[in-house]
Amino acid sequence: MAGHDHDHDHEHGSELSETQLRVRALETVLTEKGYIDPTALDAIIEAYETKIGPRNGSVVVAKAWTDPAFKKALLEDATKAVASMGHMSRVGDHLVAVENTPNRHNMIVCTLCSCYPWEVLGLPPVWYKSAPYRSRAVKDPRGVLSDFGIALPKDTEVRVWDSTAETRFIVLPMRPAGTKGWSEKKLADLVTRDSMIGTGLPLNPAEMK
Amino acid sequence: MTSIDPAAARRAREAVSSIPCDAEGPVFREPWEAQAFALTLSLYDRGLFKWPEWAAILGDEIKKAQTAGDPDTGETYYRHWLAALERIVAEKGVTDAGTLRKYFDAWDHAADRTPHGMPIELKPEDFR
Numbered sequence A: 001m002a003g004h005d006h007d008h009d010h011e012h013g014s015e016l017s018e019t020q021l022r023v024r025a026l027e028t029v030l031t032e033k034g035y036i037d038p039t040a041l042d043a044i045i046e047a048y049e050t051k052i053g054p055r056n057g058s059v060v061v062a063k064a065w066t067d068p069a070f071k072k073a074l075l076e077d078a079t080k081a082v083a084s085m086g087h088m089s090r091v092g093d094h095l096v097a098v099e100n101t102p103n104r105h106n107m108i109v110c111t112l113c114s115c116y117p118w119e120v121l122g123l124p125p126v127w128y129k130s131a132p133y134r135s136r137a138v139k140d141p142r143g144v145l146s147d148f149g150i151a152l153p154k155d156t157e158v159r160v161w162d163s164t165a166e167t168r169f170i171v172l173p174m175r176p177a178g179t180k181g182w183s184e185k186k187l188a189d190l191v192t193r194d195s196m197i198g199t200g201l202p203l204n205p206a207e208m209k
Numbered sequence B: 001m002t003s004i005d006p007a008a009a010r011r012a013r014e015a016v017s018s019i020p021c022d023a024e025g026p027v028f029r030e031p032w033e034a035q036a037f038a039l040t041l042s043l044y045d046r047g048l049f050k051w052p053e054w055a056a057i058l059g060d061e062i063k064k065a066q067t068a069g070d071p072d073t074g075e076t077y078y079r080h081w082l083a084a085l086e087r088i089v090a091e092k093g094v095t096d097a098g099t100l101r102k103y104f105d106a107w108d109h110a111a112d113r114t115p116h117g118m119p120i121e122l123k124p125e126d127f128r
Helices: A016-033 A036-049 A056-065 A070-075 A078-086 A133-138 A139-149 A184-188 A193-197 B005-013 B031-044 B050-065 B077-091 B095-113
Strands: A092-100 A104-109 A157-162 A167-172
Touching: A016 A036, A016 B031, A016 B077, A016 B095, A036 B031, A056 A070, A056 A167, A056 A184, A056 A193, A070 A078, A070 A092, A078 A092, A092 A104, A092 A157, A092 A193, A104 A133, A104 A167, A133 A139, A133 A157, A133 B005, A139 A157, A167 A193, B031 B050, B031 B077, B050 B077, B077 B095
Parallel strands: A092 A167, A104 A157
Antiparallel strands: none
């Protein structure tokens, strides 16, 4: 639906962009037909802008670092383990946690359309949705990691997980050294979004300052 | 344990143009992106489609855009999202392109007659 005409006089009127007009058209039609409730839309947007973000995932990771039983449950069935923490799980999909070890580093991608574990990480960053990431993550994961400033030891295997609409992944990074005795809350501050996608590592205690 | 210097990582990412990067900032760049996203979630909640169907259509729209020359750097992601949304509501028989076009024109008319800075509302006379 391209080709928004500009032959009329806008001097005293308002203007909506082509995309704004398309979204308004959809919203009005769907509301009139009873498919959506405009107030529910606002609630969804507010939740994603203010409540649902990588912080949810950080808390999950920090708990796994401190609670062996939870970690076991998380690796066995992440959907269930995350639900037990009372996190929002609205996409109803299958969440899988993959654990980083000294021998294996995990990285997630969706080569098709940028599927992403929204309920634990919020919405994907712009680079995650880009074609270069989607294609290079599979072909050259080490190259991508080096773009992100990470050089892994040669003998560490890099495993790339391709998300689908049904199965999404979250990386459980390794707990940084020098954090013995730290509380879950303090540990959660070390967990970055990128470390849960696998394009980053958690912060070191020294980087917290 | 491999350590990472955040400043070096930032410099490296800035130096590489192939993968666009961002700060951990707002997830929507413009309000319409948030609206399109929320519309899709609402329709999913209502059971209009399953996620695999959505992923297939969105994936297809992304491919079509790439073929048509879209650089697909992530900046245009919600444009593809919107195209997929228009397509899935038509495929599910909720509405059709003609109806959407009619409402599109009506909203355009409503914007034209609304003084700048005033809320834009749709009225029956906009459908002419």
